[in-house]
Amino acid sequence: MASQRAYSTHPLVLRRVTVRRVHEVTPRMRRVVLGGEDLGAFTRDGILHPAFAAPGFDDHIKLILAADGDVHAALPAQLPHGIEWTPAEHRLTRDYTPRRVDHQDGELHLDFVVHGEGPAETWSASAREGDELWFVGPKSSLRLPEQLDWVFLIGDETALPAIGRFLDERPLDATAHVLVTVTDESACQELALRDGDTITWVVAEPGDAAALDAAVRALPFPAGEGFAWAAAESRALLPVRRYLQRERKLPKDRLNITGYWHREEAAAPEAAGTADAGAPGTADGRIPSPLPWLVARAALQLGIVDAVADTPGLSAGALATRVGVPGPGIDVLLPLLAAHHVVVGADDGAGLRLGPAGEELLDDHEREEYTGHEAELLLALTHLAPALQDGASPWRLAAGTTLHNSVTHDAELFGELVEECEQLVFLLDGLTADPLWEGVESCLLTGPGSASVVAALDDAGRRPRLRVMENDSPATVLRGHIPAPERIDWTAGPADVAVAAKALAYRTDQEATLLLTRLAEWTRTAVLVESSRPDGLSPHAAEAALRAYAATGSPLRDSAAIAALAKRSGWDVERTIALGWGSEATVLHRI
Template sequence: MNRSRYRAHPLVLRCVQVRRVEDITPRMRRVTVGGPQLGEFTRDGMTFPAFDAPMFDDHVKLIFAPGGDIADAVPHQSENGIDWRPSEHRETRDYTPHHHDPAALEVSFDFVVHTSDRHAGGPAEAWARSAQPGDDLWFVGPKASTIIPDDVDEMILIGDETAVPAIDRFFTERPVDGPARAIITISDYRARQDILTRTGDSVTWVLAEPGDRDAFTAAVASVPAPRGVGYVWAAAESRALLALRRHVNRDWGIPKSHSDITGYWHIRDDHGVDAVAEADTSTSPAEIGSPVPWLATRAALKLGLLDAVAAGPRDRGELADSLNVAAAQIDPVINVLLDVAVLRLDGDKVAVGEYGERLVDDDHAREEFDSLYADQVLALAGLADAVTARRSAWEHSTDTTLRRHVASAADRYDELVDEADGLTFLMPALARLPLWRGYSDISIGGPAALVVADGLRDGGVKASMRIVEEAEPLSALRRADSQGDKDFGEEWTRTDVMVLASACEHRTDDEVIGHLRELVEIADSLILVESTEPDALNTRATEMALVHLGAVGVPPRTQVDIERLTTAAGWSIVTSTPLGWGVDCIELTPTES
């Protein structure tokens, strides 16, 4: 995620009521909701800003509780943000507001009716089918709005029926000057809508079944490349977008800064359809699979095997030569990957399989196998011996700590910086805290240092700011500074306040204490921005907790753990304020002698 491409908004939980329900087409139902919580409102003594969704593709998270109590499903709201707590019945779905009327305190959402059986769709479709005036709807968001670069000459918008509300809103509100072209696949020509265009615009409707990858790809391939500097926005079934990403980035040469391609829904294994949401949280026992396909996929990515066949099928011998390996060494890897659809056979040649396409075109998918996180997963092989020796699995397998590893190589620290970008959405809450009013000079360290600096600046904090880290981490942070307006330094010097942002997560307990002790000598105030409890929407939290244990020798730290470490380092907690998603802002002062 590129921070410069998003403007974060305060995270607010709202309850609204259905006002009108109308069928726009035989496959699209519009539900208009409204109520005082779309304006500025007060709940539990806290005042929240009015709802705002300024961009055409903003999305909110609708909250449902099929078969359960909605009170158990909604997140906890604090003055600064929200925290998702565990819930047995919660289901959430992301939807784009089609129209927002601040004066009438109304917002409308369009729901695609995929199925004829009212019980066969997902919770959002089921709710829309039965919605009646007066029904409640709970939602959170939007958390951020996309910022389209100023140099765009032409917009190209691509999507299926689920993208129609956002595309229609784009043409109505025109957030970008210049011509725009839209290509929309629909399963029935009755799904077409009147879209407001002007001279130079075009809207092309293509008949195709929902999720038909070949038809979707063919429709896009027939479109000429953008004229001048283009920006491509696309939303459709997740897998149908895989080839599109490759076409946009490689064939059209559109950089990632000028494209936004998002999976809006996916085809379920039972051949049903549903909006994109969190992974299945079923607690039924699952067969423990072999780690061999994971290791084979990791090897294929590191060797460049998948990239080598991405351009087209390759003969095995030719492929081995291009990778500078022996055919006998690569054949077992290929055979395993054929079994799991990472690769496929095209006659006698090796080609990219269905799952392999995702790995080729989606950087996040690759990170599961070829990243710092994947290296931490691999270190778990020595977990049993490591815990017996009272060391982290990472240190047991590498003879160094994770912190020393990332501090010695900027490209490894890069990955921590990228991961920290997720905190962007919490920055409005951080910047609103009154503690910043007393500071004129702020030094910031940690992987999220840039996120915090930009967030405070965007939130109106006027203090001067300096990014401080060791040499290699500082190099990574310099490269990631898209705004190019930061002051950087390798040494902590006395300042009004020091901020450590996500700086503890990749350190052992001893390293955290040591780092904080260094700062107690030169700072009168220290602020930590750290996760202190799991985010219940993260369905991989349990798995990631084990990876964290392997990486630094302890599970993810709680508020109690943070207090223990800071006390040992000579600090006392003054305030601790939740920002949302389990992340706290913790204000510290040196403990009196």
């Protein structure tokens, strides 16, 4: 049986607030208190939106700013149930944690680290009573495990809003052990500690990974059931993650480690802010070599990164024995791994240790870029030219079969697709609120997004009888991602409505037609949940069509392409429901 989701979702609403007052918490922290009607339930353009809710201590909202000062041109489009990030050349967004939410007085408190750089800190420095600010979110709140004995709260100055809110509101009755790195003692704050709590202040430069790592290791590790939460500069957290997860063996559901800022994007951090990543490239405009990527991929596949992480100080010969690679092979890789900072110590006699790039590769999400489904799609693009000439998918030319056939027989690959679809749960309010569910007693599900559809139906209080149409291997994977899978009929059959969630995204046009034809055997109403346009906030939006083509031999399917597939399969498009972030739900009725 799958465990409870680690977060709860909230409707995504664009809100306008104005500055009520500003004051300095410390010489290093400025607090801006905001208020306005949009913090309560309100109506805009005929759409009724719920009151602002940010119940989690580390919830974050996305502030919307503009490099050219025209904020209104940078605002996303508000949908009845979600947000569409339309293209905006000068849009700037920064994520911030509410320090306090006062529903009685209708106020939102935001804290900004004072360091003199960054658009959000610049805005806070000039903020005056009456100034407006637009934001979206939060989209979710962390659910902490129950019955904890202790909690670690670790971070730098950017984490102080979340840490302070946790201590004020105490979302669980557990002893708190707090560790904060600050650039100066003047940044230390009075925090709401209780008997038994501990606090450690460490003076260090922003993003000093060694100082943070040493301080965390110096903390006494309590007995009993615990949870570790950490937020700071992303690379500074890498050794912290390795220590807590690999050495202290904290399970993944007892860890929440988040990079709040990135050293490359600013000289100093913004309070609880995460700058949007820019597109990769080189300063002189040359196309970067794929060699470092291929070397990192090999190091992960061979187990080199894990071996060095688990046993620092290995010699090259010992490493070769450990991973089963002859010495000449290790000798080929090590200079390149050292050149790209995956390992260090190859020439200093002290043995091999992970470099900063190697530390990053210990993170599951980071390594997926090199060894997961997206990496396989990238490698398939080596066949792009002949695929374009033949009208086939690059995946088919590379693998000898379609992506759908690969997914059907590879549980690990299908599991990656299911995990990629977890973000769907934030977008499905528009679907679950649609009138099509009135009178629906049964629902047939298919596609890797099925688990997210089940979660969204649960959140909306929809309780149709559920059945799943998948082959044995994908069905087994879905069982592990759906709470209480025993409530579901795992055999295909008639239903009032069918929902295919991201089921077309890995099928060729021919395979998509076959799926839609099969759905027509079981129901008169079907819903296709797919991405029909690039996400306007993604730095990789320009690559979306090519990635889709690599998988299916078709570009990213827009509404017209989906309608053509539907008609070919005996369906009419009744309407589309905009879900946001480039996704739509297309409602079909059988002809």
